[in-house]
Amino acid sequence: DSGVTQTPKHLITATGQRVTLRCSPRSGDLSVYWYQQSLDQGLQFLIQYYNGEERAKGNILERFSAQQFPDLHSELNLSSLELGDSALYFCASSSGLAGVHEQYFGPGTRLTVT
Amino acid sequence: KNQVEQSPQSLIILEGKNCTLQCNYTVSPFSNLRWYKQDTGRGPVSLTIMTFSENTKSNGRYTATLDADTKQSSLHITASQLSDSASYICVAQTGYALNFGKGTSLLVTP
Numbered sequence: 001d002s003g004v005t006q007t008p009k010h011l012i013t014a015t016g017q018r019v020t021l022r023c024s025p026r027s028g029d030l031s032v033y034w035y036q037q038s039l040d041q042g043l044q045f046l047i048q049y050y051n052g053e054e055r056a057k058g059n060i061l062e063r064f065s066a067q068q069f070p071d072l073h074s075e076l077n078l079s080s081l082e083l084g085d086s087a088l089y090f091c092a093s094s095s096g097l098a099g100v101h102e103q104y105f106g107p108g109t110r111l112t113v114t
Numbered sequence: 115k116n117q118v119e120q121s122p123q124s125l126i127i128l129e130g131k132n133c134t135l136q137c138n139y140t141v142s143p144f145s146n147l148r149w150y151k152q153d154t155g156r157g158p159v160s161l162t163i164m165t166f167s168e169n170t171k172s173n174g175r176y177t178a179t180l181d182a183d184t185k186q187s188s189l190h191i192t193a194s195q196l197s198d199s200a201s202y203i204c205v206a207q208t209g210y211a212l213n214f215g216k217g218t219s220l221l222v223t224p
Contacts, residue, residue, distance in 0.1 A: 103160065
């Protein structure tokens with residue numbers, strides 16, 4: 001158990017809909033990262049927050065947005081969903097901003113868009 | 115473009131045997147090289163993290179090597195166990211970004 005929690009575990013929704021994925025980092029970790037893992041792709045970095053502020057952006061679509069709240073939990077919002085958005089979405093947390101800080105991954109949310 | 119290539123794509127070995135997984139990366143500027151183990155349907159778990167000044171790092175039966183000049187890394191697994199069956203992912207960090215390889219899928223059979 002990494003100490004990172006994600007809800008829900010599974011989500012099935014229709015195209016065009018909007019969903020929110022939630023992540024609670026390990027106690028004391030200030031950084032939260034979001035990743036997408038599709039069947040035919042490796043893990044793709046989406047976005048990073050540090051202590052409530054966005055610090056880095058990766059391959060995140062404009063239909064996707066995220067935020068980190070004062071209690072440090074984070075939410076990833078996916079809107080106008082398409083079939084291709086079906087994937088595993090992982091959240092990770094670390095104590096630092098960058099460098100060699102260990103990243104601890106949550107169990108993931110499996111999103112299926114039908 | 116930052117890239118991380120892993121080989122082989124998949125590997126089957128007998129329990130108790132050793133194996134070595136390869137990783138080539140082209141990222142700039144290079145910060146560190148990580149190896150993760152990911153069981154099917156679960157989050158990745160960190161095995162090792164190496165900066166450019168480190169040549170080798172061990173974590174139990176896992177030993178990672180790094181050649182920053184040739185931009186190559188390897189992960190050696192000694193005396194494999196059935197529980198080693200997983201995907202092994204090489205990650206090259208540059209700045210804030212982690213660049214992931216597609217992984218090597220390892221199956222250890224009895």
